[in-house]
Amino acid sequence: MRRAFKIYRILVAQNLKRIMEYKADFLTGAVSFLINQAIGIAFIFIIFSQIPALAGFKLEQIVFIYGFSQVPKGLDHLLTDNLWSVGYFIIRKGDFDKYLTRPINPLFHVIAETFQVDAVGELAVGIGLIAYSAPNAGLYITPLSVTLFVLAIPFAALIYTSIKIITSAFAFWIKSSGFIIQMVYGMNEFAKYPTTIYNNAVKLFVTYIVPFAFTGYYPALYILTGENPLFNIGGVVAVSIVFFVISILIWNRGLKAYESAGS
Amino acid sequence: MNKIRKQYFPFMRAGIQSVIAYRMNFIGFVIGGLVYCFVMYYLWNAVFLSSGSDTFMGFSMTDMVVYLFLSNATGEITFSSVSTDIGEEIRDGSISMRLIKPVNTDMSYFATEIGGSIIRFVVFALPVTIGIEIYRYCMLGRIMFEPVNFLxxxxxxxxxxxxSFRVNLCFGFVAFYVKNLWGIGILKNSIVNFLSGSLIPLAFMPEWMKTILEYMPFSSMNYTPVMIYMGKYGTTELFVRLAVQAVWALLVYGLSKLIWFGAVKKLCVQGG
Known part of the structure; x- marks a missing residue:
């Protein structure tokens, strides 16, 4: 474990050096994500200029849910972005062999290799929106609720990571699974809004099948109302652990099935 | 004419073939787009329920559904990846192979892409349009399809x-200066999505903003065709809108040519 931390530190330091070298690159990436988010928010404000409440939530509450949903997303984006490359081209080009020849866990190596600072854009918007909306969102604040809420964030990020591990691992069998990651990851759109706006089938889908609802709406609902911590927070923990275990199983089976591509 | 057909047809065929060869990617993006449409559908549904009225700024829910899906389908057929393609070709030097061919360089990209667009039209936009019409028939109880509007x-x-192609072409030249093409691509897409009205109909925006955006090139890239299909324009406005589109097409054509002539002289390919 200590060795893993040490390796991780070294790899991240390498990444940061690269970022310092290409400052313009980093700025473009972070600013791009920032503006991308700002536009999503403009959308909510335009809607609310016409209606007082959406599905029983007022503007600040919707903004709070939206902002919160960006935090786990950004955290995962920051730490595990290299999984996209596994799905898109590392396996297809035969470059995955590299990870197998090193004396560390290949999954750990893949993840540790990239530290994606573009995610700063998402994190900044998420935190900014929470700060903006929290005073007027009518939050349910007790020491316990805040602790539980903050605790849910890493688990919510783990849901993103697990989904990315599963979908990128498909590349071990089909060589390139970028489109599957894209497709499934894109469903995080559902996490930004209250699940009560969806019909039951969609609700079940985003709660249990591709559980993005646990990365945004449910934990945010807990801090907004203080209701049902067992489901809203406990669910995040349980679902993330279940999905993480499944993702590791699939990844390991994939590793066994991996046949190097290219020459 | 025959010569042009002979020159560019192979590029078009290559474009069609590449969409078919990478069909899984294509399907992935299409499904991603549809998921997005459904999220928006539910969101708008909630908006309509919350507003307690049948129409929201002149749009009924049925209009909204048509708008969402048609705008997505229009986005698919007007999709252009020439900015990344040209960036890649500049980087790996394969653009030199294009330059030595006795064809117009930008037209060869155009021909390749239009091949892809034809496929996307046939396998995606057309079924979506049919779906929209079936939906409208079910909701309103009569056939709403207007052949003239469709044409x-x-x-x-x-x-x-x-x-869209010309704007992307101009954008591709940014590759000469910026390395994070991916980040820039996200930036471009989100800005275009917003300003072109594919995220939220321009009709919902504040009046001053709407007026400005209607005369910018972005609304010509998505909003105008969708509104025409929906029959939201009167005859005069229709011609004004088409004229605005035509003017922008000419302007961005000129701009891309200008940048291209400047850039190609500076082009320096390593190896290859």
Whole structure:
């Protein structure tokens, strides 16, 4: 474990050096994500200029849910972005062999290799929106609720990571699974809004099948109302652990099935 | 004419073949787009329920559904990846192979892409349009399809595609200066999505903003054809809109040519 931390530190330091070298690159990436988010928010404000409440939530509450949903997303984006490359081209080009020849866990190596600072854009918007909306969102604040809420964030990020591990691992069998990651990851759109706006089938889908609802709406609902911590927070923990275990199983089976591509 | 057909047809065929060869990617993006449409559908549904009225700024829920899906389908057919393609070719030097061919360089990209667009039209936009019409029939109990509007839509979508292609071409030249093409691509897409009205109809925006955006090239890239299809324009406005599109098509055509002539002289390919 200590060795893993040490390796991780070294790899991240390498990444940061690269970022310092290409400052313009980093700025473009972070600013791009920032503006991308700002536009999503403009959308909510335009809607609310016409209606007082959406599905029983007022503007600040919707903004709070939206902002919160960006935090786990950004955290995962920051730490595990290299999984996209596994799905898109590392396996297809035969470059995955590299990870197998090193004396560390290949999954750990893949993840540790990239530290994606573009995610700063998402994190900044998420935190900014929470700060903006929290005073007027009518939050349910007790020491316990805040602790539980903050605790849910890493688990919510783990849901993103697990989904990315599963979908990128498909590349071990089909060589390139970028489109599957894209497709499934894109469903995080559902996490930004209250699940009560969806019909039951969609609700079940985003709660249990591709559980993005646990990365945004449910934990945010807990801090907004203080209701049902067992489901809203406990669910995040349980679902993330279940999905993480499944993702590791699939990844390991994939590793066994991996046949190097290219020459 | 025959010569042009002979020159560019192979590029078009290559474009069609590449979409078919990478069909899984294509399907992935299409499904991603549809998921997005459904999220928006539910969101708008909630908005309509919350507003307690049948129409929201002149749009009924049925209008909204048509708008969402058609705008997505229009986005698919006017999609252009020439900015990344040209960036890649500049980087790996394969652009030199294009330059030595006795064809117009930008037209060869255009021909390749229009091949892809034809496929996307046939396997995606057309089924979506049929779906929309079935939906409208079920909701309203009568056939709403207007052949004239559909034909005008096709014309307008073609103009939209030309503008989208040229804007992307200009954008591709940014690759000369910026390395994070991926980040820039996200930036471009989100800005275009917003300003072109594919995220939220321009009709919902504050009046001053709407007026400005209607005369910017972005609305010509998506909003105009969709509104034409929906029959939201009167005859005069229709011609004004088409004229605005045509003017922008010419302007961005000129701009891309200008940048291209400047850039190609500086082009320096390593190896290859």
């Amino acid at each position: 005008l839509y096709l014309l307008s979508a073609l103009l939209a595609y030309i503008i």
